[in-house]
Amino acid sequence: INVELRTLDDGYEPDRCKANTDKFIKDDVFGLFGYVGTPTCLAALPLVMDAKIPFFGPFTGAEALRDPFHKSVFHLRASYYDETALIVKQLTSLGLKKIAVFYQNDAYGKAGLEGVTRALKTLELVPVALGTVERNTVNVAQAVKDITASMPDAVVQISAYKSCAAFI
Numbered sequence: 001i002n003v004e005l006r007t008l009d010d011g012y013e014p015d016r017c018k019a020n021t022d023k024f025i026k027d028d029v030f031g032l033f034g035y036v037g038t039p040t041c042l043a044a045l046p047l048v049m050d051a052k053i054p055f056f057g058p059f060t061g062a063e064a065l066r067d068p069f070h071k072s073v074f075h076l077r078a079s080y081y082d083e084t085a086l087i088v089k090q091l092t093s094l095g096l097k098k099i100a101v102f103y104q105n106d107a108y109g110k111a112g113l114e115g116v117t118r119a120l121k122t123l124e125l126v127p128v129a130l131g132t133v134e135r136n137t138v139n140v141a142q143a144v145k146d147i148t149a150s151m152p153d154a155v156v157q158i159s160a161y162k163s164c165a166a167f168i
Helices: 014-026 038-051 080-093 107-121 141-148 161-167
Strands: 099-104 130-133 154-158
Touching: 014 038, 038 107, 080 099, 080 107, 080 154, 099 107, 099 141, 099 161, 107 130, 107 154, 130 141, 130 161, 154 161
Parallel strands: 099 130, 099 154
Antiparallel strands: none
């Protein structure tokens, strides 16, 4: 058996990911793996489902790839709901209750925000502030202003590395 690895760069942009996925499927690949990001994985999912091919280890914790269950999607990481529930549990166990959320304004960030919000709700808490950043940017000044005004005990960040670093 010969295995051939083919790669295409989507630039973390859903439209490019969808076009790349369509090309792979038309090229009759056996399966897809190495996809990174919620917006891109969600863009690929309908094509994967229609083609009925394996989708291995999408690097996303998005609930939309887990519910409803898809028998051709094989996850290798926890869901965002599970991850954020543990983050909230750890913060609140330390007595930190004023929790703000800095998130990327796309499917990834909104999925993480939903996870934090759900976890806080079980403790009868809500985020004390929200701040957003657009995907593939580091324009965080307004988010910093919005969040610091609330004097949070902690900030949960759900974004790409560069924008999180810029926020810090």
